[in-house]
Amino acid sequence: xxxxxxxxxxxxxxxxxxxxxxxxxxxxxxxxxxxxxxxxxxxxxxxxxxxxxxxxxxxxxxxxxxxxxxxxxxxxxxxxxxxxxxxxxxxxxxxxxxxxxxxxxxxxxxxxxxxx
Amino acid sequence: xxxxxxxxxxxxxxxxxxxxxxxxxxxxxxxxxxxxxxxxxxxxxxxxxxxxxxxxxxxxxxxxxxxxxxxxxxxxxxxxxxxxxxxxxxxxxxxxxxxxxxxxxxxxxxxxxxxx
Numbered sequence: 001x002x003x004x005x006x007x008x009x010x011x012x013x014x015x016x017x018x019x020x021x022x023x024x025x026x027x028x029x030x031x032x033x034x035x036x037x038x039x040x041x042x043x044x045x046x047x048x049x050x051x052x053x054x055x056x057x058x059x060x061x062x063x064x065x066x067x068x069x070x071x072x073x074x075x076x077x078x079x080x081x082x083x084x085x086x087x088x089x090x091x092x093x094x095x096x097x098x099x100x101x102x103x104x105x106x107x108x109x110x111x112x113x114x115x116x
Numbered sequence: 117x118x119x120x121x122x123x124x125x126x127x128x129x130x131x132x133x134x135x136x137x138x139x140x141x142x143x144x145x146x147x148x149x150x151x152x153x154x155x156x157x158x159x160x161x162x163x164x165x166x167x168x169x170x171x172x173x174x175x176x177x178x179x180x181x182x183x184x185x186x187x188x189x190x191x192x193x194x195x196x197x198x199x200x201x202x203x204x205x206x207x208x209x210x211x212x213x214x215x216x217x218x219x220x221x222x223x224x225x226x227x228x229x230x231x232x
Contacts, residue, residue, distance in 0.1 A: 034220070042226075043120075090159060103174070106160075107158070109158070
């Protein structure tokens with residue numbers, strides 16, 4: 001069975017400081033890895049994904065994530081946080097096998113608050 | 117930018133009543149999904165749908181749930197006899213027709229169902 005852990009329910013960071021939202025996974029093989037963001041009363045918005053290649057993936061709104069195979073982690077990062085980045089962030093994994101109709105397994109989410 | 121649209125945004129229903137949640141996936145997508153998020157909990161997979169049939173379903177997706185693509189644009193989730201524990205945000209999603217499970221799943225804004 002696959003699982004995703006987001007060890008921090010809440011992350012607070014000052015505006016302008018770098019931010020990290022942590023994610024580790026437990027999946028057989030090498031899964032595809034995703035980050036989604038959920039703003040209040042909104043749906044899940046895709047941020048970025050790791051498929052293959054460079055371990056550092058760049059996504060929307062200046063976010064990036066680093067895939068670390070040995071640590072089975074996919075931490076989300078941003079060099080300089082904005083107050084508007086405050087939202088709920090979800091890490092998700094998907095098995096690497098043929099067929100597109102494969103479910104995403106989500107972590108429990110991390111509430112990011114960027115303080116002005 | 118194309119998006120997944122869902123209706124209604126919020127529905128309140130009596131326990132035991134039938135509910136239909138509607139979705140219009142992104143137009144060139146062929147894989148469709150329903151996920152749900154109970155308040156304060158993880159986003160959970162319900163079902164995936166491709167080529168007019170269910171591809172995968174979770175344990176949550178029992179006999180009271182059904183999905184249908186009644187025409188070329190809509191994708192619906194029916195809950196036959198709602199229970200209090202069905203209260204949740206229901207997300208519709210879709211993804212592109214590739215052979216890889218690395219393609220991105222795009223989510224709608226969600227339909228918030230309250231069963232009273």
